[in-house]
Amino acid sequence: MKVNITETVLRDANQSLIATRMPFEDFESILEKIDNAGYYSIECWGGATFDSCLRYLSEDPWERLRKIKEKVKNTKLQMLLRGQNILGYKHYPDDVVRKFVEYSIKNGMDIIRIFDALNDFRNIEVAMEETLKWGGHAQGAICYTTSPIHNLESYAKLGKQLEEMGANSICIKDMAGIMDPKDAYEIFKALKETVKIPLILHTHSTTGLGPMTYLKAIEAGCSGIDTAISTFSGGTSQPATETMNFAIKRLGYETDLKEEVLKEINDFFKPIKERFLEEGVLNPYVMGTETDALTYQIPGGMLSNLISQLKQQNALDRLDEVLQETPRVRADLGYPPLVTPMSQMVGVQAATNVLLGERYKSVSKEVKAYFKGEYGKAPGELNQDLAKQVLGDEEPITGRFADTLEPAFEKTKKELGSMAQSDEDVLSYIAFPQIAEKFFKEREERKAATVTYSIRKV
Numbered sequence: 001m002k003v004n005i006t007e008t009v010l011r012d013a014n015q016s017l018i019a020t021r022m023p024f025e026d027f028e029s030i031l032e033k034i035d036n037a038g039y040y041s042i043e044c045w046g047g048a049t050f051d052s053c054l055r056y057l058s059e060d061p062w063e064r065l066r067k068i069k070e071k072v073k074n075t076k077l078q079m080l081l082r083g084q085n086i087l088g089y090k091h092y093p094d095d096v097v098r099k100f101v102e103y104s105i106k107n108g109m110d111i112i113r114i115f116d117a118l119n120d121f122r123n124i125e126v127a128m129e130e131t132l133k134w135g136g137h138a139q140g141a142i143c144y145t146t147s148p149i150h151n152l153e154s155y156a157k158l159g160k161q162l163e164e165m166g167a168n169s170i171c172i173k174d175m176a177g178i179m180d181p182k183d184a185y186e187i188f189k190a191l192k193e194t195v196k197i198p199l200i201l202h203t204h205s206t207t208g209l210g211p212m213t214y215l216k217a218i219e220a221g222c223s224g225i226d227t228a229i230s231t232f233s234g235g236t237s238q239p240a241t242e243t244m245n246f247a248i249k250r251l252g253y254e255t256d257l258k259e260e261v262l263k264e265i266n267d268f269f270k271p272i273k274e275r276f277l278e279e280g281v282l283n284p285y286v287m288g289t290e291t292d293a294l295t296y297q298i299p300g301g302m303l304s305n306l307i308s309q310l311k312q313q314n315a316l317d318r319l320d321e322v323l324q325e326t327p328r329v330r331a332d333l334g335y336p337p338l339v340t341p342m343s344q345m346v347g348v349q350a351a352t353n354v355l356l357g358e359r360y361k362s363v364s365k366e367v368k369a370y371f372k373g374e375y376g377k378a379p380g381e382l383n384q385d386l387a388k389q390v391l392g393d394e395e396p397i398t399g400r401f402a403d404t405l406e407p408a409f410e411k412t413k414k415e416l417g418s419m420a421q422s423d424e425d426v427l428s429y430i431a432f433p434q435i436a437e438k439f440f441k442e443r444e445e446r447k448a449a450t451v452t453y454s455i456r457k458v
Contacts, residue, residue, distance in 0.1 A: 002254040004040030004224035005245065006078060006200075008238050009269065010068075011043040013228035016204065016236040017286055018276045020052035024064050030268045031071035037265060038256035039075050040224060041111055044068050045104075046079030050087045054432055054439045062107055062424040069108030076110035076137070082340070083116040083124035084402050088431050089341045091374065093405040094126050100427050101130035107424070113171055113202075115141035117342045120376030121161055122400045132166055139200065140167035144174040146183075146297065147335035149380040155187050156194040169198040169224075174213075175339045176299035177206035177236075181216035192221035200224040203238070206299065208289040210239040211247065218253065229262065231269040235287035236299075242266065296323045297330070302343040309351055318354055325350040325359075332386050333370065334378030345370060363390055373397035 008014075014022045034042060045065050053061040069077060084091040086100050104112065112131045116123040119142055131138040140162035142155060155172075162170050172179075172187065179187075184201065191199055201217045201224070203210045214225050226238050233240035245257045276282040290303060298306070306323075310316045329350045336342040345366045353359045369375065371387050373396040387396075397404070413426045419440055420426045429436040 001218075001223070002256070003218055003222075003248050004198075004200075005038075005241065005255055005257055006041045006043055006224065006226045007034060007037075007039045007241060008043045008226050008228045009232045009265075010034075011045060011047055011049055011080065012202075012226065013232040013237040015048050015052075016238075017232060018281050020048045021056060021276070021281050022272070023057045024059060024067060026272055027269075028067070028071070030265060031068060033261055033265055033268070035072040035075050036258075037261040038258050040256070041076040041078040042068075042072060043078045043080070043113075043226065045077065045109065046081055046087060046113075048087075050428075051432060051435070054428060054435045058439065058442060060424075060439070060443070061428070062103070062422075065104075065107045065109065077108055078111040078113060078139075079104060079109050081112050081114045081127055083114055083127050085117075085123075085341070086431055091123070091401050091405065092430065093408045094402055095407040095409045096427070096430055097126045097402075098130045099409050099423065100431075101127055101136070102134055103424055103427060105131070105134040105136045109136060111137040111139055113139040113141050113173075115143055115171075115173055115339075116376060117143060117339050118336055118376045118379060119143055119158055121158075121165065123376050123402070125165060126402070128165055128167065132168075137168045138166065139169045139171050140165065141171040141173045141202075143337035143339050144172050144179055144187075145176075145335070145337035146178065147330075147380070149335055152186055152190045156190045159191045159195045163195045163197055167197060169200055170195065171200040171202055172217075173339070174201070174203040175337075176293050176297060176302075177204035177208075177210055178293055178297060179203055179213050180209055181212045184213045184217040184222075185220045188217045188220035188222045198223045200226075202226045204236055204299075205234045205239050206236050206290050207293050208291065211244060214239060214244060215247065215251070218248065218251075229266050229269055231266050231273050235289070292323065296326055297338055298323070298326060298347070299338055299343055302338060302347050305344065306347050306351060309348070313355060315355055321354045322347075322351050325354050329353065332383035333367070334380035334382045336379060341366070341375075360386060360389065371396065374401045376401065 010027060014020055050061040053059040053064055084097060086092055086097060114124045114127045128138045128140060142158045159170050188199055199222050201214060201222050203213055227241040227244050228238040230240035230242050242262050245255050248255055310319055326346060329346050338346060348364055349367050352362055356362060368390050371390045408430060412430055413420060416426060416429060420429060
């Protein structure tokens with residue numbers, strides 16, 4: 001049996017360890033080597049890369065994708081898409097989702113991994129349909145979590161749903177690194193018996209379980225895993241590519257990876273990592289193993305956000321209380337998986353409950369929107385007393401929230417006028433209006449400065 005390896009150094013490893021601060025120029029010269037290493041795919045776009053390019057790196061994310069595609073001729077490019085949320089934190093109208101998927105594929109994307117934070121697949125069907133329409137590979141993702149309502153039967157049922165929706169493959173997305181080897185074996189065995197399409201596992205090294213979990217999943221029929229080149233592996237990133245490749249081959253499985261090329265890639269990224277360490281962008285904290293996640297089900301990124309929030313309030317000594325409150329808030333919300341944006345919503349609400357000394361004395365607008373049904377259907381039963389407190393006499397939305405949204409693409413394009421130089425610019429603006437507008441202005445200033453410099457030289 002062959003195991004496909006997806007390299008994450010350009011997206012999730014970069015996002016998990018250095019908050020997606022790696023500019024294109026850092027990795028441009030190694031792209032052809034990565035392309036020839038034998039990876040099944042290269043995860044290089046989506047997630048937080050889009051926001052980060054515009055906000056911090058002064059890069060056009062669409063241009064970045066096109067430049068990567070120019071260098072990568074043999075290996076599939078892969079991205080992460082938050083379904084109806086696209087790459088933002090709220091639901092967008094269907095016309096915007098369709099345009100975003102269309103232009104992602106037209107600009108070079110091959111595989112789109114599509115998930116919904118609540119595993120409410122009504123929120124991914126438009127993105128999946130459009131991916132298939134434009135000839136892309138639609139990878140349906142199931143967010144992994146543990147709770148009284150999440151079990152083998154529920155995961156097998158979700159897998160069957162994705163297959164029936166036309167997914168080309170299924171990914172189990174373990175964003176907190178909390179899947180253990182036993183669960184991995186049982187879930188993949190159940191899925192293998194339920195669906196016929198390829199099965200992928202995505203996990204993190206946060207708790208230290210990652211490599212063991214991968215091996216047991218492969219044993220049960222998982223045919224693809226996500227890894228990070230060793231320099232950017234471990235901690236809140238993925239298990240190391242070279243280590244997993246070595247272990248998998250020793251166990252008798254095949255991979256297409258070339259060890260000598262992997263060494264060249266790793267050597268290339270070593271000085272880049274050192275630079276981020278020296279600049280303080282890479283905090284050694286995220287390189288460690290955080291076993292608290294096994295107790296509280298809290299992903300590494302969510303934990304660091306909680307710590308930061310409590311520090312600002314001079315209340316870091318109350319972290320244990322917040323950690324204990326988090327699972328209680330999650331239960332009140334019907335056990336949502338703790339992935340963006342649910343992890344932020346649950347964490348902020350837990351901290352608020354503790355700091356104000358009274359549960360739900362203040363409820364965030366995001367939690368109110370969640371109870372209203374704007375994020376989709378909760379996986380389990382909501383706390384009805386809390387729902388009544390939050391909603392009052394207001395009726396929650398039972399349908400798909402995106403059905404209530406007016407089309408926005410053509411209207412926004414008209415409003416932007418000459419500020420948007422392309423349809424891609426319009427999509428950037430819809431996703432992140434203020435950040436995109438600032439980027440467009442800076443882009444014009446850079447162009448004007450270049451023209452002035454050229455004239456002076458002449």
